[in-house]
Amino acid sequence: MKLASFSLIGVFLIYKSVMLALDSSHLMRQEIFFLGVPILTMVLLGSFTGWVMTAVVSALLVGLSVALASFPFGAAVAVSMSSCTLMAGVTLFYREVLRKERRLIELRNEAQRATKEKSEFLAKMSHEIRTPLNGISGILQLLDETDLTKDQKYLVETGRASGRSLMRLINDVLDYSKIAANGVTLERISTNCQQILETLKQSQEAAAHAKGLALKTELDPALPKQICADPTRINQILTNFVGNAIKFSSRGEIICRMERDGDNLKISVRDKGIGMTQEAQKRVFKKFEQASSSTNRHFGGTGLGLAISKELVELMEGDIGVESRPLLGSTFWFTIPLVEGAPVNATAPVEATSQGHMDFGGMRALVVEDNRTNQMIIQRFLQSMNVTFDVVEDGLPALLLCAREAYDIVLMDIQLPEMDGVTATEILRAQPGPNRHVPIVALTANIQPEQTNSYLKAGMNACLGKPFRKDELIKIMSALQGNKKASKPAA
Structure with a gap:
């Protein structure tokens, strides 16, 4: 690069010197081109080399004025001084640009360090909060298995529900912080489509039944049995969609469907809840946003869940959206590229005989x-x-x-x-x-x-x-x- 730059500049100087000697009738037109050589050198090779080339050009002009009667000495000095003045101005500008560039790099590094420190702080706080929360949750579970009155059971269940809400809040804040810091990595493993839906149903069916809602799943037969994706993140998005559907519904059914959409996998969750206006649909995927302030008062939440879902879908190179009408329900959906996965031989797990009770005698x-x-x-x-x-x-x-x-x-x-x-x-x-x-x-x-x-x-x-x-x-x-x-x- 440097050799090519020097060669180009040398050829240009020789050419302009020859033209100055041969074409004495247009001296001004020939001289003016010498001003650009130091600037071009500084851009290609740096400030120091540019000043060296300024000295070279000045010496060349003075030498030409001595050798050529047609080239006045005063003109050579004027062009040399103009070149030095122009170089001084450009150098000051160049140094200011470099100074601001260094400052921007420092600010970027400081912001990255601050983001990393914030993520580490949130991760540590998450661990410290989860540990006592495990104690609270465990004690309430043990209390729930004792002989309690109806009122006492209600109080215990209220405490457990509050603990689950706190846990969701901790998870959301930690997830969004990691996404903002580019700390989320996606897996690409072979995953069974039916298993994704079954896992979702097992985790959310009890909450749906508690509100008198039916949770159903539908699987498009055109889909391959195995897809290559990140099942943990897909389940996280679906859990958010279904959790919101349960929260904002008081009747009907909630349907989660997986289907082929061209070259994409489309997953949607449809409910018959309160629905949203067009204006609310524009805000719902923004962080800390909900459909309205009344929604936050009545239903709670931070507004982070859908923002996290949007970020995760974009990381998976997909799209996310919602179709909704007030009082008629909503359909939240997302699409990701459909990649068929390899068959996996998995050993079926042994399920507990009843919810929360099993005898492992001898273990x-x-x-x-x-x-x-x-x-x-x-x-x-x-x-x-x-x-x-x-x-x-x-x-x-x-x-x-x-x-x-x-x-x-x-x-x-x-x-x-x-x-x-x-x-x-x-x-x-x-x-x-x-x-x-x-x-x-x-x-x-x-x-x-x-x-x-x-x-x-x-x-x-x-x-x-x-x-x-x-x-x-x-x-x-x-x-x-x-x-x-x-x-x-x-x-």
């Missing part, structure tokens, strides 16, 4: 948890399932106990005082012993997808986020025990 568990409140809650849950257990408070005691005792499952906290749960799992998987292949469940408040993936890569089998319900623990334990029996390693 032995190791609980690795340093928080006393969480210890008590997990112990009560396991006692009600007829599971015997040992409790330790750190990773190293857990490894020492696993070296001499055999367990059917390990419930492992991640953040521990000395040796964290991930390190303990990696050591347990690497060393021979009675628990090398034991199912391990991460019990943690750090449940972002990239964090969950790190637990699975370390050798854990599943992750249960705090706060968790007893029926969620039952479901995971049942599935892992079923898989263990189906694929027990050879001795």
Whole structure:
């Protein structure tokens, strides 16, 4: 680049010198072109080289005025001075541009650091809030299983509902912060379309029935059985859509449909709720926005859910929208590119026999948890399932106990005082012993997808986020025990 620039400038100077010598009738027209050479040099090669070229041009002009009688010395000096003046002005402008560019880069870096620090702060606060919230949620679950009066049960359920609302708020704020900081990464794995709908229905059907609503799912037979997508993020968007449909509906049914739309997968949620005006539809996907101030007063919420959904859909290179009419309901939809996935052979999980109750008689568990409140809650849950257990408070005691005792499952906290749960799992998987292949469940408040993936890569089998319900623990334990029996390693 530099050699080419020097060659171009040299050829230009030689050409203009020859033209100045041959065409003495148009000196002014020939001289003026010498002014552009230093400027061009500075643009291509920098300020210092530009000033060097200014000196070269000035010396060349003076030399030509001495060699050529037709080229006055005064004209050479005038052009040289003009070139120096022009270079001085351009240099000042160039330095100011560079100064502002450096300042903009500094401001950008400061903003990126601030965003990263904010995300880290929110992640830490999320963990610190989830831990006591797990205690509150667990205590309320245990109270709900005792002999309570009708009024006491109502109070307990109200407390649990408030805890769930707080949990949704924490998740929304953390998710939006990560998206704003470009901290969200998408998975591309083979996913069963029917399983996505079934997972959604299992998680939202109870809330729909509590309001007298029917939750239905529809699957387009033209869709492939497996698609390549991020099932966690799709479920997050759908949970938001269905949650809003339940919140804003008091009659009828809610239908979630997956269908082929050309080369795209289209997923929609239709309800018969309060609906929205055209003006409200323009605002609903903006952060901290709701259809109206009265909507916020009557139904609550932060207005972050749909904004997060919009960001996630755009990350997946899709589109999102809503069709609605006041008092006639709404249809929220999004599309993403449809990519067929490879078939996956999955072992069917063993489900709990009844919601919140199951007898695991003869099963032995190791609980690795340093928080006393969480210890008590997990112990009560396991006692009600007829599971015997040992409790330790750190990773190293857990490894020492696993070296001499055999367990059917390990419930492992991640953040521990000395040796964290991930390190303990990696050591347990690497060393021979009675628990090398034991199912391990991460019990943690750090449940972002990239964090969950790190637990699975370390050798854990599943992750249960705090706060968790007893029926969620039952479901995971049942599935892992079923898989263990189906694929027990050879001795």
